[in-house]
Amino acid sequence: MAxxxxxxxGRYLAARFLAALLMFAGTPGMAAIERxxxxxxxxxxxxxxxxxxxxxxxxxxxxxxxxxxxDQIKATTHWTWLYKHEETGQTLGKxxxxxSFCGMAVTNEPRxxxxxxxxxxxxxxxxxxxxxxxxxxxxxxxxxxxxxxxPTLAGDPTxxxxxxxxxxxxxxxxxxxxDIAQNVGATGRANCGSCxxxxxxxxxxxxxxxDSSLVSPERALDVHMSPEGANFSCSDCHSTWGxxxxxxxxxxxxxxxxxxxxxxxxxxxxxxxESCHGAEPHEKEKLNHHVDKLAxxxxxxxxxxxxxxxxxxxxxxxTAGKLDENSEPIATYDEAGHVSYLSEKxxxxxxxxxxxYYAWFDGTVEYTMVDEKFxxxxxPLEINRLDGAPNDPGSRIWPFKVMRGKQPFDTEYKxxxxxxxxxxxxxxxxxxxxxxxxxxxxxxxxxxxxxxxxDFVETRMYWPITHMVPPADQALRCGSCHAGESRLxxxxxxxxxxHNANPWLNRIGWLMVALTLAGVVIHGLARVVFRKRKQS
Amino acid sequence: MSRVLIFKRFERFWHxxxxxxxxSLLITGFEIHGSYSLLGFGDATRLHTIAAWSLIVLWxxxxxxxITTGEWRQYVPTRDGLFAVMHYxxxxxxxxxxxxxxxxxxxxxxxLQRLAYLFFxxxxxxxxxxxxxxxxxxxDWPATLAxxxxxxxxxxxxxxxxxxxxxxxxxxxxxxxxxxxxxxHIKPMVTGYEDLDEPASKP
Numbered sequence: 126m127a128x129x130x131x132x133x134x135g136r137y138l139a140a141r142f143l144a145a146l147l148m149f150a151g152t153p154g155m156a157a158i159e160r161x162x163x164x165x166x167x168x169x170x171x172x173x174x175x176x177x178x179x180x181x182x183x184x185x186x187x188x189x190x191x192x193x194x195x196d197q198i199k200a201t202t203h204w205t206w207l208y209k210h211e212e213t214g215q216t217l218g219k220x221x222x223x224x225s226f227c228g229m230a231v232t233n234e235p236r237x238x239x240x241x242x243x244x245x246x247x248x249x250x251x252x253x254x255x256x257x258x259x260x261x262x263x264x265x266x267x268x269x270x271x272x273x274x275x276p277t278l279a280g281d282p283t284x285x286x287x288x289x290x291x292x293x294x295x296x297x298x299x300x301x302x303x304d305i306a307q308n309v310g311a312t313g314r315a316n317c318g319s320c321x322x323x324x325x326x327x328x329x330x331x332x333x334x335x336d337s338s339l340v341s342p343e344r345a346l347d348v349h350m351s352p353e354g355a356n357f358s359c360s361d362c363h364s365t366w367g368x369x370x371x372x373x374x375x376x377x378x379x380x381x382x383x384x385x386x387x388x389x390x391x392x393x394x395x396x397x398x399e400s401c402h403g404a405e406p407h408e409k410e411k412l413n414h415h416v417d418k419l420a421x422x423x424x425x426x427x428x429x430x431x432x433x434x435x436x437x438x439x440x441x442x443x444t445a446g447k448l449d450e451n452s453e454p455i456a457t458y459d460e461a462g463h464v465s466y467l468s469e470k471x472x473x474x475x476x477x478x479x480x481x482y483y484a485w486f487d488g489t490v491e492y493t494m495v496d497e498k499f500x501x502x503x504x505p506l507e508i509n510r511l512d513g514a515p516n517d518p519g520s521r522i523w524p525f526k527v528m529r530g531k532q533p534f535d536t537e538y539k540x541x542x543x544x545x546x547x548x549x550x551x552x553x554x555x556x557x558x559x560x561x562x563x564x565x566x567x568x569x570x571x572x573x574x575x576x577x578x579x580d581f582v583e584t585r586m587y588w589p590i591t592h593m594v595p596p597a598d599q600a601l602r603c604g605s606c607h608a609g610e611s612r613l614x615x616x617x618x619x620x621x622x623x624h625n626a627n628p629w630l631n632r633i634g635w636l637m638v639a640l641t642l643a644g645v646v647i648h649g650l651a652r653v654v655f656r657k658r659k660q661s
Numbered sequence: 662m663s664r665v666l667i668f669k670r671f672e673r674f675w676h677x678x679x680x681x682x683x684x685s686l687l688i689t690g691f692e693i694h695g696s697y698s699l700l701g702f703g704d705a706t707r708l709h710t711i712a713a714w715s716l717i718v719l720w721x722x723x724x725x726x727x728i729t730t731g732e733w734r735q736y737v738p739t740r741d742g743l744f745a746v747m748h749y750x751x752x753x754x755x756x757x758x759x760x761x762x763x764x765x766x767x768x769x770x771x772x773l774q775r776l777a778y779l780f781f782x783x784x785x786x787x788x789x790x791x792x793x794x795x796x797x798x799x800x801d802w803p804a805t806l807a808x809x810x811x812x813x814x815x816x817x818x819x820x821x822x823x824x825x826x827x828x829x830x831x832x833x834x835x836x837x838x839x840x841x842x843x844x845x846h847i848k849p850m851v852t853g854y855e856d857l858d859e860p861a862s863k864p
Contacts, residue, residue, distance in 0.1 A: 411706070414800035603703035609695055620813040623695040623702050627817055631696075634824035641828045645835040648750075652839075655755040 157356035160311070168307035175303030180272075180282055181244045181258040183306045188257055195257035197368035203242045204253060204260070206230070208375050212489045212512075217375050220249060223495045225508050225528050225586040226325035226440065228544035232567045235279030236547040240320040244280045250571070265316045266309040271300050273319070314350055315340050317359040329434035333479060333526035334592040338432020346432045348596045364395045372396030377589055379420065379488035379513070380521050398422070418619060420486070420523045422591050424601040428478045429526060429590050435463050439474035440530035442544070443581035446558035454558070469546070469555045471531075481524030481590050483613055485513035490587070495573060498539045505529070505583040506541075515618020522616060524590040531583050533564060537576035543567040667769050667855045672732075675723050676850060682719065683826065685712040690823050713793055720786070735770055736779045743772035754839065764857055777829070785825045792819035 167173055172186040188195055198204050206220040219230045219237070230237035231249045238246040242261050246253045253259065261280055263272045275283040275297065286296045322328060322337050329336030344351040349362070363372045371394035372378075381397035384404050395401065398421040405413040406421075415424075430436040447468055449455050454468030463475035489512040493499055499506050513520035533542045545567035546554040552566035560579070568575035606613045607623035614624070668676070689709040692699050700708065727733040745761040750773070753761070762771035770778060795802070795815045802810070840846035849855035 417800070602701065603706065604698070604701050607693075607695075607702040608698070620811065620816060622693050622816060625813070626695050626820070627813075630817055630820055630824075634821065637824055637828050638831065641831045645831060649835065649838075651755055655757075659757055 157352060157354070158361065163310065167309050170307070173303065173306040175306065177302040177306065179244075179284065180261065180263055180300075180302060181256075183302055184244075184258045184260050184262050186306065187262045187309075188260075191262075194262065194368065195260045198242060198260045199253075200367075201242075201369045202373075203368075203370065206241070206249075206253075208373070210375055210489075212376065213491050215492055215494065217492055221494065222492050223508065223541050223543070224325075224331075225530050225532060225584045226331060226437070227546055228532060228542075229495060229571075232543050232545040232570045233547040236277055238279045239274050239276045240323075241280050247279045263305055263309070264319060265312045267305050267316065268310040268313065269305050269308050270315060272305050273297070273300065311358065312360050313358045317363075321359075325437060329430060330437045331528075332588055332592075333429040333436040333476075334426065334590045336430070336432060336434035336436065338434050339592065342432060342593075345595050345599065347593050349594060350592075354596075362395050362400070364393060366394075374589060375490055377486070377488035377490070377523075379486050379523060380519055398425075417518075418521055420521045422524050422589075422594070423481075423483065423522050424605075425594050425597070426481070426524055426590050426592070427595070427599065427601050427605070428480055429524075429593055430477045430479050431593055431595075433477070435461070435475035435477045436479065436526065437473055438476040438479065438526075438529065439472070440470070440528070440532075441472040441581075442533060443471060443531045445469060445471035445554065446560065448558065468558060479526065480612055482527045482587075483522050483524055483616055484511050484587070485515055485517070485520045485616070485618065486511050486523040486525075486589070487513040487517055487520040489513075493541065495541050495543060497541075499534075499541070501534065501536070501539050501582060505585045506534075508541075508584050508586040511587050522613065522619075526588040526590055528586040528588060529583070531581040533560065533579050534582045535574075535576050536578045536580050538574055540574075541582075542575060542579060543571045543573050545570060663857060664854050665766055665857045666853050667764070667766055667849050667857070668853045670853065671722075671726055673850060673853055675719060675726070678719055679716065679723075682712045682716040683830065685709075686716065687823065687827060687830075690820075694820055694823075710797065713797070717790070720790075735768065736775055736782065738775050738779055739772050741772065743776070746771045746773045750836075750839070764855070766857070777833070781829055785822055785829060788818060788822040789826065792816075792822060 170186075170190075172189055173183075177183050177186075184195070202208050202218060205218065207216060207218040209216055223229045227233060227237070234249050235247050238249065241253060242264060243253050243259045244261055245259055261274070264274055273282055274280055275287065276289065282300050283297055284299050286298055289295060289297050318335070318337060318340055321332070322335050322339065323330070324335070325331030329338075339347055339350055342351045344353040348354040349357045350359075355361075360370070363370050365371070378397045381399035382404065383391045384399055385402075386393050386395055386400045398406075402421070404416060407413045444466070445468065447455055447466075455466060456464060456468075457466040459465040459475070461475070461477070464473060465475075466472050491510045491512065493506060493508050493510075511523075511525070513523075533544060534540060535542055542564050544554065545552060545563045548556065550566070551557055552559075552562050554560065554563040557563075561577070564575055564579055565577070567573070601612075604623070605611060607621055609624060611621075611624050613621065686709060689700065689705040689712065691697065692705040693702065693709060699705065742762060749758060749761050752758075760771075764771070792815050795810070796812070796819055799812050799815070837846045837850075838844075
């Protein structure tokens, strides 16, 4: 709750910021940011002339000048896939967590580790390879668009022509490594997107607010990233410190109270709206009064999966494995043309322009870990849980994608199960459509216990929505929430005029009004009747 | 009988501007409350706030006027003749009785009117004012107030007062039709003049 003094300070800040914003947004299509020219032309470096047999030889060349880069990378979550959560004490990261898409990365190397920022992580029971040359510089710094980590090679691009997707007849050619090496630069949307847009096994599958439509989005889709808008790269907000990228889905900065990040004042991490827009960014004061309870995203991301790429909303693994009469796998599609069944993966439902789910959120996310016993009698099971409460000053109402589905669990141990879905071996689900075998093998490979008895439990998983911010005129209207049947229905713990009302007040109030009206009408009619009688 | 200026120019301006504002406030207010959708919540809120501030300014002028002219005395309640007036509205009006009250410029409201208007001025309006300002400045409440009061309570009180206002207006508008003719009570509020039994007051 703002005191008077902060209101005044806020007004000053808001006015100052508005001036800046107007300069930015006043012109149709705000000015795209310009970047200072580089001090090095990498095509002039002898060590980048090649030839390179492998991408890791390029890394060796990079490290000759960028001597600390490999150590920096190896200290980041991008490398370790481990995240020690300070609030909950849980050890998270792709190395540890289970999700409601393909389950765990563990036992699905090298498919999953094709997105590791390195080369050759073929067994996740071990840490990533130690050699400095195992770090992948190019996936983040390629500017040609020709570098592509092949999906099944544990992080390497292909060095021979290879077919992908399997059976499609499309051949992926080996990349021109010297050309790529000579054209390295700052990271762009396509770099981050080559992994983050394709999480969950395909374009847009996982996040809902991250998909390939953001490589070059229209202004209406994302005002920050659009070339007609600010043309931001991911790292303009997800600022880095020695290759460590700010902004975490495990520990979200749900309410940034630092305000605008100015050198000398703050840590310069910019992965929150407030980092640039401040705490009171609206011209209308009443809107600024909402920021203590509402995340910016709640109004400014009215829907996700808006760029024409659907996101997966439901994934039922229990139906996987059905084959047609020729024992061939099946694929079916819904009326929108989105795949609705695959023998490898089960049933799906996809969504576009999805209205988010809203919840109080203080930024802390707790996971149901794979070895954690859960209450199997009360599904759905929450794969991750959102902390936060209405009366907690650190919480705000945030938008989420809720991923739902069914996934296997151990009926005896009452735990979720690692799923070995990918692999050339004959035990993976995608090679033989046999769940018991795949689960058995996953247990053997990962060392996680499996009793041999399993079933499928309905699960839910929450994904914070923060990207795909359209221009302000497409933000939610007041009536989107301040209405009886509003998108915030059921949020609880807050009085929203127009949405909440005391039913007894309404009953008594309207009854009084009705009685008065009735009294007036009866009295008036009586007057008419008596007057007529008198006249006659 | 004499033609007497009974509602002065400011009084009439005050009354009709206030009427306009109160109707605007009721229409937008019950939309904000969620009773129906007309302008949309955002526009309803904006109009409601503008009308509220206008009414507050108008009231400040009206209070000043009442004090400086001594017109506040018109609202001092009296029991003298109250029951006769009530009896008239309940029975006499049907039997063709004369209205028991004789209006003068010094006492232009009958005892029932005095009570009703006093209730409007001292109960309904202040409750609406105070709860409305609390509602409007909800985000600027000092911590002590925020600990003791909730927006929900303020909204409840504000809306309850709005219902009382609506009830008052229905009754008030109906009562204005109860003169010798349907409009004989309304005319003086427009022109200012009414034919009274008393001789024109002389300065």
